[in-house]
Amino acid sequence: MITGFDPMGNTLFTTELPWSVTPKTQDELDVARPHMVIPGPGSESTSSELSANWKPDSLRYAARLLGVDSLGRLWVKSGRGAGPAPCFDLFDCTDGSLLMSIETSLPVSASVWAVRVTESGILGWDHNPSDYPRVYMLELVER
Numbered sequence: 001m002i003t004g005f006d007p008m009g010n011t012l013f014t015t016e017l018p019w020s021v022t023p024k025t026q027d028e029l030d031v032a033r034p035h036m037v038i039p040g041p042g043s044e045s046t047s048s049e050l051s052a053n054w055k056p057d058s059l060r061y062a063a064r065l066l067g068v069d070s071l072g073r074l075w076v077k078s079g080r081g082a083g084p085a086p087c088f089d090l091f092d093c094t095d096g097s098l099l100m101s102i103e104t105s106l107p108v109s110a111s112v113w114a115v116r117v118t119e120s121g122i123l124g125w126d127h128n129p130s131d132y133p134r135v136y137m138l139e140l141v142e143r
Helices: 026-031 043-050 108-112
Strands: 002-005 011-015 063-068 073-078 087-092 098-103 114-118 121-125 135-138
Touching (some): 026 108
Antiparallel strands (some): 002 011, 114 121
């Protein structure tokens, strides 16, 4: 369920979408890593020590709120996609109606990215990359 509020705290809308518990694919489990960033000298050994007993969650999140774009659309990262690539649901911020669902062509590694949607654009990044940090500027392209 997603509930939208105006600046005064009044409820603008409540939207409920069907959800069934969905296990992650083996590909999603293979790319999962702990979401931790430990800066400073010796961070590699410290990071591996802290994550030694870590196990990835085997279930997809139903939804994660990402932000509102310049067109007034609320972006939600959804676990409802058919495959392991990230799926997004876009809602109208005025009434909460579902505008569209987008299944991406991003690699399965994007399933662990943090994504931030703002009026200025969409960014994606990995909190704990296995090689070196990257920030991706994402773009919605109609086909």
